[in-house]
Amino acid sequence: MTTSTVVVKAPSRRSLGLRDNLGRWDLAVSPYLFISPFFILFALVGLFPLAYTGWVSLHRWDLIGGELGWAGFDNFTFVLQQRQFWVALRNTASIFLISAVPQLIAATAIAAALDTHLRNKTFWRMSVLVPFVVMPVAVTLIFGSMFGERYGLVNRTLSDIGLGPIRWHTDPLASHIAIATMVNFRWTGYNALILLAGMQAVPRDLYEAATIDGANWLRRFFLITIPQLRPTIVFVIITATIGGLQIFDEPRLYDQNGLGGEDQQWMTMTIYLYKLGWNQLNFGRAAAVAWLLFVVIVAVGLLNLFFTRRIASSEDGRR
């Protein structure tokens, strides 16, 4: 085997028999062997768990006691009748929207700024990415101290300019804004770089032509950049949706108890799942929530795709 690998001269016809067979076998089988680690691992930690989650959700299942018998859809009907479930869904959607929409707008503006002829390009690009290396746990601890109700930096600044304090840990909407701020701190720059890459792929002669036609910066931006950027925007929205709807770290560490606030002000779906599974030890119900969340994510993903398609095609029509 080792000698055959260092053959430099063309091998003689006769010695080809065995090697030829080995070679053919190698060509046919090796590719499957090379890609198999991914598929095996995905089957074990992706596909199987998804199916098994379904199985657990149809049983009474205790964290310690294990399976306690068939439950049918009881877990689902129980969860769907809980006020907490709907509150969690509302909070998740609210935090997601409050973070995603301003983040996308800010990221697009930053990307447009980075897409100009800057001095020290690399410096500015790196500077927007700094927050990305801070772990969400640290981000939450840092921002949590700024959003304190009595002594937080934000409320102190607000009172300095004559505004009343905001109850960041009591009022649901205020807590959602605080949590969304943490998400945006970490991800806006990252998404700006992705959008910047998309902007740089726009053919420059489009801008040239538009400028000759007298279009100013703003018109160029809305009539060329944004429509050309559509696939990138869709990509950013889809990834933000998958990540955003599963949000856990920030609401978990927003207070010491980690269960989403006294009145579930900022209890998200994943926090609820955790609460059911690891506080109430009810894996059947936790699994039911996992599946419901999966359905929500898929639905929102499809909705996104549908709307972005529609918006895109109507824009194409207008042009």
Place this chain on the structure above:
Amino acid sequence: MSVLASIERRRALARIEQRPGAIVYGLLTFVLIASVFPFYWSFLIGSGDAGTLSDTGMSWIPGGNFLHNVRAVIENDSVNFWHALANSVIVSSVISASVVFFSTLAGFAFAKARFRGRRGLLVFVIGTMCVPTQLSVVPLFIAVSKFGWTGSLGAVIVPGLVTAFGVFWMTQYIAQALPDELVEAARIDGASMLQTFWRIALPVSRPAAAMLGLFTFIMSWTNFFWPFIALNQSNPTLPVALATLQANYFVDYSIVLAGALLATVPLLTLFIFAGRQLVEGIMRGALKG
């Protein structure tokens, strides 16, 4: 007329090519300050004492207690700082090395080998990126408990050994960076697929592999949800350990924020040396995504 048009064109080009004005630099400076301010804030509070945050006459000049607070974090028994740091290094290194190796291996096969079902399988890989893996915690936890892995690093490492993103990323790169002729030549010289991979594909993929490794390292270093469930306080990763800082009844923010800053230092150092590559990697990945 044509002279006029060309003047017009040059003027238009000049307008696009010109250096940006104060608004652009102003916006970017604002973003820069917003990016860096939380670090300063952490240092400000982290260098004070338990009363600094609630001090109404709070000064913007850091105090002298930072090292003292850092020591309080390190010596806190429930935090296990050094243990957590070592665990984070192990988990992130093993996961990055494994993701890079297996993704490059699969990427090489997808990009350069001809086999039945190649296209379909690649589409499948991309499709799996949309499956939210976090939702699998319940069965993963059941499986991990059955194997007796709860609390051990294996429970955190194994699910991350290879990712769909990595496979897709390396496939894209190898497809354009490795010429078919080179693969063909190696085969004619009698090299097996594995040898071709090891001696030709792996060296060629080094730039993309480095970016993938960097990205994967950051993602696993900052990961919280699954390690938090699978591990416990006596054997944590850094984010899990950091979270316990706040779990006390009385929260001393000077110590919490010193800890938050301390936990950020390793990746921040990495960023200073490899930030440029990370920026490049994210931008290149975006174009194909």
